[in-house]
Amino acid sequence: MSLLRAGWIIARKDLVVEVRSRELAYTTLFFAVACVLVFAFAFVREGRALDDAAAGILWVSIAFSGTLALGRAFERERQNETLKALLLAPTERPAVYLGKLAGLLLLMLCVELVVVPVVGLLFGAPIFRAPFLLASLLAAGTLGFAGVGTLFAAMLVRAHSRDVLLPILLYPITVPVIIAGVRGTAAIFAADPNFDAAQSWLSMLIFFDAVFVTLAFWTFGPVMSE
Amino acid sequence: MKTANRFVPFLMLGAAVMFARAPFMIHDAPMESTMGLIQKIFYFHVPAASATFLAAAVCGIASALFLWRRNPAADHVAVSAAELAVVFGIIVLATGPLWARKAWGIWWQWDVRLTMTLVMWMVFVAYLLLRRFGGPGSEVLAAAVGLFGMALVPFIYISVNYWRTIHPTTNVVPSLPPEMAAPFWWSMLAFVLLFAAILIVRVRLESSRAALEDAYAALED
Numbered sequence: 001m002s003l004l005r006a007g008w009i010i011a012r013k014d015l016v017v018e019v020r021s022r023e024l025a026y027t028t029l030f031f032a033v034a035c036v037l038v039f040a041f042a043f044v045r046e047g048r049a050l051d052d053a054a055a056g057i058l059w060v061s062i063a064f065s066g067t068l069a070l071g072r073a074f075e076r077e078r079q080n081e082t083l084k085a086l087l088l089a090p091t092e093r094p095a096v097y098l099g100k101l102a103g104l105l106l107l108m109l110c111v112e113l114v115v116v117p118v119v120g121l122l123f124g125a126p127i128f129r130a131p132f133l134l135a136s137l138l139a140a141g142t143l144g145f146a147g148v149g150t151l152f153a154a155m156l157v158r159a160h161s162r163d164v165l166l167p168i169l170l171y172p173i174t175v176p177v178i179i180a181g182v183r184g185t186a187a188i189f190a191a192d193p194n195f196d197a198a199q200s201w202l203s204m205l206i207f208f209d210a211v212f213v214t215l216a217f218w219t220f221g222p223v224m225s226e
Numbered sequence: 227m228k229t230a231n232r233f234v235p236f237l238m239l240g241a242a243v244m245f246a247r248a249p250f251m252i253h254d255a256p257m258e259s260t261m262g263l264i265q266k267i268f269y270f271h272v273p274a275a276s277a278t279f280l281a282a283a284v285c286g287i288a289s290a291l292f293l294w295r296r297n298p299a300a301d302h303v304a305v306s307a308a309e310l311a312v313v314f315g316i317i318v319l320a321t322g323p324l325w326a327r328k329a330w331g332i333w334w335q336w337d338v339r340l341t342m343t344l345v346m347w348m349v350f351v352a353y354l355l356l357r358r359f360g361g362p363g364s365e366v367l368a369a370a371v372g373l374f375g376m377a378l379v380p381f382i383y384i385s386v387n388y389w390r391t392i393h394p395t396t397n398v399v400p401s402l403p404p405e406m407a408a409p410f411w412w413s414m415l416a417f418v419l420l421f422a423a424i425l426i427v428r429v430r431l432e433s434s435r436a437a438l439e440d441a442y443a444a445l446e447d
Contacts, residue, residue: 160361172348173374176381208381222293223370
């Protein structure tokens with residue numbers, strides 16, 4: 001069985017579980033919206049948001065809710081004792097990584113489909129100014145975040161105090177994603193938009209994705225073997 | 227490792243002598259024309275930063291070796307180097323703002339080198355937290371963190387450099403006048419000797435600790 005096909009089967013399994021319970025989708029989505037709301041109270045003065053606040057709030061909400069989804073996705077495998085079965089499956093270990101990453105990516109992109117309009121609505125951010133560029137920034141940033149996050153969440157499954165350790169490890173390492181995502185989005189949302197800058201931030205994100213997803217893909221096998 | 231241990235007293239002695247003489251050399255170095263006395267922090271700040279990055283590189287390489295070869299010695303080097311990266315990082319992060327306050331008028335600036343050093347320092351603190359609280363098997367997980375921490379450095383550098391920068395570039399060091407270069411390289415060598423000595427001692431401690439743990443485990447079986 002090819003690597004991609006095995007990955008797809010694992011992703012499909014996760015999606016079927018998710019469609020039936022909708023646990024992750026509902027909780028993550030609600031958490032992301034709650035985050036936006038909390039920031040709205042902090043950064044809106046006299047009915048107007050501070051400059052660049054919308055971009056920052058959007059990305060922080062994505063990072064926070066993504067961490068929640070990552071932790072839960074693997075907690076579910078651990079509670080049902082299915083992670084061992086998954087790792088024993090007659091396929092290469094990286095296929096498990098690819099499958100989990102694909103499932104989480106899809107989930108986070110669904111959450112963003114709701115959070116981006118909410119940010120647009122509450123902060124008056126011009127989300128339709130450069131829809132393709134914004135979507136690419138979000139997709140590339142989410143891939144970088146989830147690519148590193150999937151590896152860390154998977155390896156922390158067996159560790160003590162994993163709930164605390166996941167954000168502690170994940171946030172410093174995904175700093176470039178946050179910087180590039182926030183700066184790129186702010187360049188689009190600014191009163192005087194700078195699409196060239198957004199473009200170069202996008203290339204930087206793609207470069208980050210290429211290196212870190214490859215690195216995570218390689219390390220998944222050695223990290224997950226006893 | 228045995229041969230490395232034999233160097234420790236010489237490294238320690240060398241570092242002690244060099245650190246004892248360093249303040250006199252730094253005192254004799256000429257005052258920098260615009261910053262004056264505060265610029266003397268440079269002679270400790272930059273060598274400490276170099277030691278931090280050296281430790282980070284050692285930790286990253288040792289982590290990669292441990293991850294793929296599962297050589298316990300590599301893990302001992304990795305954890306020792308991570309601790310040193312945190313310790314030398316504290317020196318950098320303490321001397322930096324002191325200097326910045328006088329030279330730039332602010333304690334902190336989100337400049338490329340400052341951000342990179344801070345984030346890298348945080349990665350290594352996270353590495354140590356993971357080892358401390360992760361429970362059994364956390365050394366493999368920590369190795370992945372060490373590897374990612376090393377791979378992260380160029381990205382933070384590029385992203386913040388593009389964003390904003392005011393920190394002096396690396397061009398400063400080669401263009402130093404000889405009266406300033408002498409104490410600078412003297413401090414640099416002192417820091418490297420100290421780094422090597424502590425690293426060797428710490429690796430030895432970690433190997434003994436692991437051997438003791440194995441002995442306990444064997445006794446219980």
